[in-house]
Amino acid sequence: MPIEKQFADSMLGTFRNLFQELADKNAEGESFDKLRAKLDRMEQLAVEMDDLSAFSAKLTTEGLFVDFSNLYGEIAGAMAAKQYAKVTTDEELLAQTLAAYESSLKNYENEPKQKPLYDILKHIIDLGRSGISYPVFLRVCEEKGLYKMMEGGVVSRAGLVEELTFNQIFNMAVPIQKTTELLKVYDTLSDQSPFKTPDLFLFGLERTRIDWHYHPVQNRWDAIVRGWERLFELVFDWLDSFADFAPADFRWAALGDMQRTMRNIKRTNDCNPGFLKERERIFFEYFQLKWDDIFTHETFLNEMKSGRIWYSDELFALIQETYPHCKPFSKPPKELIQHAEDIHHHQRFKRPNSFELTPADQKRLSDLIGEEKFKQIYGKA
Numbered sequence: 001m002p003i004e005k006q007f008a009d010s011m012l013g014t015f016r017n018l019f020q021e022l023a024d025k026n027a028e029g030e031s032f033d034k035l036r037a038k039l040d041r042m043e044q045l046a047v048e049m050d051d052l053s054a055f056s057a058k059l060t061t062e063g064l065f066v067d068f069s070n071l072y073g074e075i076a077g078a079m080a081a082k083q084y085a086k087v088t089t090d091e092e093l094l095a096q097t098l099a100a101y102e103s104s105l106k107n108y109e110n111e112p113k114q115k116p117l118y119d120i121l122k123h124i125i126d127l128g129r130s131g132i133s134y135p136v137f138l139r140v141c142e143e144k145g146l147y148k149m150m151e152g153g154v155v156s157r158a159g160l161v162e163e164l165t166f167n168q169i170f171n172m173a174v175p176i177q178k179t180t181e182l183l184k185v186y187d188t189l190s191d192q193s194p195f196k197t198p199d200l201f202l203f204g205l206e207r208t209r210i211d212w213h214y215h216p217v218q219n220r221w222d223a224i225v226r227g228w229e230r231l232f233e234l235v236f237d238w239l240d241s242f243a244d245f246a247p248a249d250f251r252w253a254a255l256g257d258m259q260r261t262m263r264n265i266k267r268t269n270d271c272n273p274g275f276l277k278e279r280e281r282i283f284f285e286y287f288q289l290k291w292d293d294i295f296t297h298e299t300f301l302n303e304m305k306s307g308r309i310w311y312s313d314e315l316f317a318l319i320q321e322t323y324p325h326c327k328p329f330s331k332p333p334k335e336l337i338q339h340a341e342d343i344h345h346h347q348r349f350k351r352p353n354s355f356e357l358t359p360a361d362q363k364r365l366s367d368l369i370g371e372e373k374f375k376q377i378y379g380k381a
Contacts, residue, residue, distance in 0.1 A: 003055050006369055008046040010159050011056065014117065015039055018072050021104060027075055035071040038064055052163060053178065057211045060204035069200075076100075090134035097137075098128045120146060157186055165368055169361045171306040173298070174221050178214040182207060220287075221299055227283045228294045231276065232311070232319055238272035239322045239332050241265050243341045273328045291323060312351045315343055 002008070019039050022032065042064055049055045059065055080100070105121045124146050128137050160183050167175040185206045189198035237251060246252055246265050254260035284290055294300050303309055311319065318339055325332050343349050357365065366374040 002047045038068045094134040174218045224299045234272045234276045241268035315349045
């Protein structure tokens with residue numbers, strides 16, 4: 001699936017506006033075609049990729065930010081040179097420059113995500129309208145680092161904060177660590193700059209380093225979660241396969257074929273204990289975790305806190321009680337089977353509000369992605 005539209009718009013909106021600005025001025029030629037190709041590549045990646053951090057890293061590692069900026073500067077400079085060739089006085093040069101900035105300013109007026117760029121452009125325009133001469137205007141802009149600040153506005157700190165907020169809402173532990181570190185890098189580079197904006201090239205290098213560091217960390221985290229989820233499932237299915245409702249349960253029922261259904265149940269009766277022991281062996285070999293270690297491990301505690309454990313407390317306790325009996329050539333005690341039947345028939349197997357956001361987090365997510373998008377996803381405000 002593609003990058004969420006609001007995040008793609010946040011990252012690519014500036015480049016789209018700059019391209020459209022040149023198109024509106026009838027820009028053409030080889031450099032303009034290259035500029036279009038760079039923007040098309042950005043749009044292509046936004047459609048092909050679904051991970052925001054990987055998308056951002058790809059834009060940086062392919063040099064799309066820098067190449068686009070260089071091409072834009074080359075085209076805009078050439079067009080300005082042609083225009084300025086007709087201008088003879090400093091007053092006319094200043095008026096021409098401010099008119100170009102005011103044209104760009106309109107692109108950001110109704111885009112909250114681009115407020116940093118809007119504020120910088122507004123400050124430049126106000127400076128130019130303050131009555132100073134054109135040479136003084138250029139000198140002050142350079143001394144105050146206003147041009148450098150415009151470059152830094154491509155990477156928005158607000159965008160990184162939004163990404164962190166999104167990760168916090170869904171309590172995604174590794175992405176939280178990753179985005180927090182990325183924000184620290186952003187702030188450090190900003191503090192080191194006299195213009196209080198990070199160098200895009202250095203920030204891109206640091207972002208790539210952080211992405212490479214956390215990619216295997218996330219893979220390991222996901223593999224551990226999948227591992228213990230499968231162990232729970234094997235014990236859960238094994239116990240239920242002995243219950244009175246098993247022949248009608250979707251896990252084993254073969255529509256209109258009771259003989260096949262009973263074979264499916266028998267296979268779970270006989271095979272799940274062996275599957276469990278082998279998966280436990282592999283789980284320990286890769287992660288040095290045994291059954292009892294799962295319940296104090298950070299992955300399990302995080303998933304439980306986040307409401308991503310499907311089993312109710314009662315059913316989960318029953319799974320843990322069943323585990324010691326799940327051995328090859330064994331059968332669950334009768335009282336455990338009866339308990340499983342009681343839970344099933346009275347529908348006490350699902351944890352209340354599992355996989356649901358709290359009202360507070362629903363509000364945070366609605367504020368983050370917009371009420372309309374939130375309603376599309378959740379059907380409520």
